[in-house]
Amino acid sequence: MTFGNVCNADEGSPIGVFDSGVGGLTVVKEIMHQMPNEKIVYFGDTARVPYGSKSKDTVTRFSQQIVRFLETFDVKTIVVACNTASAYALEELEKESSIPIIGVVKPGAKAASDVTRNGKIGVIATEATISSGIYNEYITKLNKDVTIYGKACPLFVPLVEEGLLEDPVTDEIARRYLTELIDLDIDTLILGCTHYPLIRSTLGKIMGKEVSLVNPAYETALELKELLQDRNMLNDRHPALGENQYQFFVSDKAEKFKTFANSIIKYGILSAKTVNIEQY
């Protein structure tokens, strides 16, 4: 069967997921946990990573190429597992595609809006996500009485990729970034970049137990499940395809991706292939 205006896709079709690099695998991990029967096609733009320091035009052009690539798999839905791409490109992507596309920002915004008690929410993210003002936009649509404080944290991604997950340097940098949010008395902090859940313990220690940390990766998987259920697209048959259940593609060399990726998801990245994404 087919669904609405989605061509060639049925409930057994894969979910497309993309990110600027490896961070989006924190979203893949949540989808694997919450929807174990789903097939996933992941694309990480490792040749052009990072997106968080780049402009809206560039991030949108890159994201459009990736959506065109994922569409070749007849995916039933696409998850933009990157906060920067969700902030800058989601609207344009939705205009151009007939496939339902969900980003990580809206689910994160909704969860934060539900969780806050004092109406003061902090967002930490890339420069691009913060300057887009997207979390502010979504949250104030849900609740006008909330104040959102954004803080760009450009060193977190390189520190995570260098493996300094629990380290005095990461502590020091986190303290510098977070001090102003602590002083503003926020009670909820959105981890607005897919790398940040990997330093969750450092962030939690600095913010203190009274502050709720919201992980949009988790919230996005929940929203994805609801979307698939609502559209009768959730797969209830185990695909039993072995290594073909999860397919991974990257724009740079596959080998390098596999090392970092395997440290995030324990299912094992069974195969990763290189794609010349500029041709899409």
Place this chain on the structure above:
Amino acid sequence: MTFGNVCNADEGSPIGVFDSGVGGLTVVKEIMHQMPNEKIVYFGDTARVPYGSKSKDTVTRFSQQIVRFLETFDVKTIVVACNTASAYALEELEKESSIPIIGVVKPGAKAASDVTRNGKIGVIATEATISSGIYNEYITKLNKDVTIYGKACPLFVPLVEEGLLEDPVTDEIARRYLTELIDLDIDTLILGCTHYPLIRSTLGKIMGKEVSLVNPAYETALELKELLQDRNMLNDRHPALGENQYQFFVSDKAEKFKTFANSIIKYGILSAKTVNIEQY
């Protein structure tokens, strides 16, 4: 007049310079100082920066596109003002172009080989440059009795771009990266990434006065001048073109580039334009 097999170029033609982003401006700055009459066309690949964590194939493909772009200006020579691109792509670029192309690695290697007294040279650079083994290759061609110790320093570029040029965090990270080179008793350290001269004072403080720091940006400008003199291509007439003497192009938004660029070169980035480099 024209030179050798270089079509349409004469001594008044511009010099093409490229880098993955803004770091190559440390080379531009040296060229401006040493050859004030030369016109320069600079390209910074700010949409796809950084190169230092990416593969040889990807860096080579990106560099080939940039050379094709620079050739449209009838440049008389091209300077690969990026250690990673020099390490990975120079050989391929030379095969495909009739224009003389020089990288930053060979001049840096030559200077280090001249400077060392105890024959122990350290190289700090990106992961890509270190894993290419290129400094080792060039230096041992010049002097077999020298030992080269490479150390990848992936956090230096983000720290520089965050503006932490003199900061306890940069000190701490530099100490971690450099300790093993100090223990190996090197007397010469090559700053094998165009961003590193910007934290020269931190590096010098940690290495101590006995260790000579080699800046390939400076050495490359010297080699470029020699090359132009040898080929009778050095411009001895002041171009008197005002703002057209220096032209800057980037693959991402121009505005952002200008802010960082103006902090490196004080001549002022008078104009910067965006180019869709993937089309070349």
